[in-house]
Amino acid sequence: MRDYTIVTSANPKSPVSEAFRILRTNIQFANVDQVMKKLLFTSAGVNEGKSSTVANLAAAMAQANKNVLIIDADLRKPSQHKIFGLDNASGLSITLIEDVPFMKYVQKTEQIGLDVLTSGPIPPNPAELLGSKRMKQVLMLSAEIYDMVLVDSPPTIAVTDSSILAQTVNGVVLVLASGEVNKEFALQAKERLEKVGAKIIGTVLNKVEMKSKGYNYYYHYDIEGKN
Numbered sequence: 001m002r003d004y005t006i007v008t009s010a011n012p013k014s015p016v017s018e019a020f021r022i023l024r025t026n027i028q029f030a031n032v033d034q035v036m037k038k039l040l041f042t043s044a045g046v047n048e049g050k051s052s053t054v055a056n057l058a059a060a061m062a063q064a065n066k067n068v069l070i071i072d073a074d075l076r077k078p079s080q081h082k083i084f085g086l087d088n089a090s091g092l093s094i095t096l097i098e099d100v101p102f103m104k105y106v107q108k109t110e111q112i113g114l115d116v117l118t119s120g121p122i123p124p125n126p127a128e129l130l131g132s133k134r135m136k137q138v139l140m141l142s143a144e145i146y147d148m149v150l151v152d153s154p155p156t157i158a159v160t161d162s163s164i165l166a167q168t169v170n171g172v173v174l175v176l177a178s179g180e181v182n183k184e185f186a187l188q189a190k191e192r193l194e195k196v197g198a199k200i201i202g203t204v205l206n207k208v209e210m211k212s213k214g215y216n217y218y219y220h221y222d223i224e225g226k227n
């Protein structure tokens with residue numbers, strides 16, 4: 001069982017929440033020259049912290065009075081419904097298959113201004129669904145309705161899903177687990193994304209140990225706003 005907490009909601013004064021607020025600010029700066037409404041979060045490998053980063057950052061953005069939508073486009077191992085305790089009987093996969101307006105399946109969270117489109121049931125053909133015209137339409141329409149759309153996705157190494165999605169968003173944030181991800185592996189992920197024309201706007205270095213202060217849960221950020 002995974003243990004998830006939305007730190008930015010549960011403990012807004014903690015250093016972790018502060019790190020997310022700084023990440024939020026840096027993304028706002030990346031937004032100055034170009035529109036960066038639709039952001040994809042991915043990583044090289046599994047378990048690096050993509051889903052927790054998306055959830056915490058989205059909450060931090062909603063706390064700054066932004067209307068934020070999380071789309072759980074990890075149609076292989078979804079977690080946003082678990083993080084927010086939401087029903088996942090319907091969601092993205094259903095809206096893609098049935099051609100139903102996606103807003104019908106968007107759910108509210110306890111955080112005002114933060115909505116989630118959960119993955120829905122796991123389909124047999126995630127890459128095909130994520131590369132569909134309908135998916136592009138969902139992303140386009142959601143960016144008209146919300147101030148920010150944060151897309152959770154699978155790791156880049158094993159499957160093509162994130163590379164497919166990277167072409168439909170404005171920017172990609174690579175989440176790297178400190179000490180866990182091998183450098184070569186991370187570079188491969190970056191190259192794979194850049195090959196399909198993705199704009200990597202920055203990296204989040206997650207799981208940095210701050211032993212001296214007794215934190216074992218800390219986010220480091222590095223949004224450059226450029227390639």
Ligand SMILES: Nc1ncnc2c1ncn2[C@@H]1O[C@H](COP(=O)(O)OP(=O)(O)OP(=O)(O)O)[C@@H](O)[C@H]1O
Pocket residue numbers: 002003004005043045046047048049050051052053074077079153154155206207208216217218219
């Ligand atoms: N900074 C952190 N410190 C400690 N634990 C963390 C941190 N970030 C994430 N975790 C934990 O690590 C696990 C994996 O996190 P998460 O689900 O966010 O990763 P993921 O990259 O989305 O994984 P997957 O590849 O399965 O989609 C979870 O149990 C989460 O609570």
Ligand SMILES: [Mg+2]
Pocket residue numbers: 050051052074077078079152153
């Ligand atoms: Mg995940």
